[in-house]
Amino acid sequence: MGRPPCCDKVGIKKGPWTPEEDIILVSYIQQHGPGNWRSVPTNTGLLRCSKSCRLRWTNYLRPGIKRGNFTPHEEGMIIHLQALLGNKWAAIASYLPQRTDNDIKNYWNTHLKKKLNKFQSALEPQMTADNSTTSHQFVLNERMSLDFTNQHFSNLPTAINQGCSYASSTENISRLLQGWMGSSPKNNNKINNNSFLKEEQEGGDLISNEEIVSVLSFENLNNEGWQKPKIDHQSTSKGSPNEEKVNITSMVVAERKLQRSDNSTPPLSFLEKWLLDESTGQIEEINQIMELSDPIF
DNA sequence: AATGGCTTCAACCGCAACCCT
């Protein structure tokens, strides 16, 4: 018989967190930094298990979390990354600064999956006529995300820098910690390792929109269908999801460098070619389908 | 106003990977 779950212990509180508990947790982390979650309930007197404290911090209280509506370009990125990575929410979240994996997962399950289904049924006759592609779902995602990409990525640098109008008590709590965040090496490392978008956000080595589109590219789709990105597990010890995330980011950077080194136009991917070969009005057609099938879309 | 169905999302659970001794 295995170890009982930590939350089964008598006297451990479950359910929604109160503002008082939030304040206790935030002020403790402000003093000691995140980590060593085991000792958090003991040291703070919170009647929560360590796991619950960690989750509350990472998904809700952590500074820099953006809440509220997802922007169209965020939607596009999620759809595209989901097509590339599958349900690797943590990996997807690493490309969307300020969004938590839980938020993305919820948004996918409650909004995007429905849109995708609606889009699929709207396109069904067209998709069944296309026998050359083995993964319709993937192509579907790609078409949706390319649509979003074309519409919204041209404004990406502006969009990224735009603040969120959402305001909450949590955000206020988070503001208290912003100064501390800047001085915490542990957190800085985590943020800096996470996203190539961050690099652009900070005005560093700028990445063009074309590069971002290419980075989330269709290079892994060939005529045999979708192939998972090649991950170099051998270069890492055990090939955990985290390592996969890091390696995908490395691929992105490598591809970007490669494209810069020869100053040439990046080669067209399978799907990009396919889309260009099709009538130029295809994107408009997709938009029309989406508008007809779902007014909110 | 009451109620029942639907949607959303914070929180929980179980498992796997990682870390430490």
Place this chain on the structure above:
DNA sequence: TAGGGTTGCGGTTGAAGCCAT
């Protein structure tokens, strides 16, 4: 190297809010 403890991740749940009737 093994084993126990800790952390991270993805799937799932359920309470709360919304909306139609």
